[in-house]
Amino acid sequence: MTRLSVNINKIATLRNARGGNNPDVIKAALDCERFGAQGITVHPRPDERHIRYKDVIDLKKVVTTEFNIEGYPDERYLKLIREVKPAQATLVPDPPDAITSNAGWDTIKNASLLKEIISEIKAYGVRVSIFVDPLPLTVEGAAKVGADRIELYTEPYASEFKLKKEIAIKPYIESAKVARESGLGINAGHDLDLNNLRFLKLNIPYLDEVSIGHALICDALYFGLENTIQLYLKELH
Template identity: 80%
Template sequence: MTRLSVNINKIATLRNARGGNNPDVIKVAIDCERFGAQGITVHPRPDERHIRYKDVLMLRDVVTTEFNIEGYPDERYVNMMHEVKPGQATLVPDPPNAITSNAGWDTIKHAAFLRDIVQEIKSLGVRVSIFVDPSPRMVEGAIAVGADRVELYTEPYAVEYLVNKEIAIKPYIESAKVAHAGGIGVNAGHDLDLNNLKYLHQNIPHLDEVSIGHALVSDALYYGLENTIQLYLKQLKS
C-alpha cells in the first residue's frame, strides 16, 4: 500500500500571514490523520516563514501516524532530529532561502557528507530518506551512503505528464527498480495532484509513500479538507 503523507507547510503559511493561530496547524494535522492521512510532513526552515520550531515540538506530541521532517541537514536540522526523533527524516539539498525544493541531491558528489549525516540520524532510530532526481545513478548513490529510502523528485514528471505521460514516467520506473533491487524504499513528492497521482501510482513499482502539500491544500479550498484527503487516497487505491 502506498501511504499518503500530508505536507502542512501551506497551512502554516496561511496562519503566519495574519499572525495568531488561525488556522491552527496542530488541529489541522490531527484532522488530516482523522480524515485518513497516513502521515504528516513538515519542512521547517531557519526563517520560520511557515512551520516554526515550536510547531515541530507540538506535532511530535500529537502525530499518531508517521511524522516526516524534511530539511537541509545542517547543524540546526540534525539537532532537531536528536530532540524530536520523528518517524522519518527526509534530507533535501536546498539552501535556507529557497522557496521550495527544486532539485535532488548529487549523491555521488556529496557522498561523504551524506554518509556521515545518514549514519548519525539512523543511530537515533529514525528512518532516513534522501531526496533525489529520477536517476538510477543518484539512487545507487543513496544506497551506497546507507539511506533507508529515496524520495523521487516529481516536478519533472508533473510537467512532462501534460505532454507525454509515458515519457514522463519512464525514469521514475527505472529509478524505483534500482531502489528496490538495492533494498531501499521509494517515496515520491513535489507537484503531485489529483490529475497525475493515479498514473504515477499505477506505474511506479514498490512505491511506499507520497508527500503532498501545495496541491492538496489548494484543492481543500474547493472540496473541503476531509473530502480532499479521501480523493487523494482514492488515487492510491486504484
C-alpha cells in the first residue's frame, strides 16, 4: 500500500496571510487524518512563512498517523527533530530563502555531512529519508550514507508527463529499482496531482509514500478537503 501524507504548509500560508488562527492548522491536520490521510507532512522554514515551529510542537501532541518533518538539516532543524521525534525526517538541500524544494541531494559530494547527520537522527529513533533526483548513483549514495528511504523529486516527472509520460517515468523506474535493490524504502513528492499520480503508482507499485501539498490544497478549493483526499487515495489503489 502506498501511503498518502498530506503536506499542510499551504494551510499555514493562508492562516499567516491574515493573522489569527483561521484556518486552524491543527484542526486541518486532524481533519486530514479523519478523512483518510495516512500521514501529515510539514516543512518549517527558518522565516516561518508558513508552518511555524510552535505548530510542529503542537502537531506532535495530536497527530496519530505518520508525522513527517522536512527541512534542511541545520542546527535548528536538528533541534526540532530531537525534541519532536517524528516518525520520519526528510532531509532536503534547500537554502533558507528557497520558495520550494527544487533539487535533490548530491549524496556523493555530501556523503560525509549526510552520514553524520543521519547517524544522529537515527539515534533518536527517527526514520530518515533523503530527497534525491532520479539518478541511480545518487540513490546508491543514499544507501551508503545510511538513509532508510529516499524521496524521489518528481517535479521533472510532472513537467514531462504532459508531453510524453513514458519518457518522463523512465528514470524513476530505474532509480526505484536501484533503491529497492539497495534496501531503501521509496517515497515521492513534488508536483504530484490527480493527473499524474496513478501513472507513477502503476509503474512503481512498491512505492511506500507520496507527500502532496500544493496540488491537493488547490483541488480542495473546488472539491472540498474530504472529497479531495478520497480522490487522491483512489489514485493510489
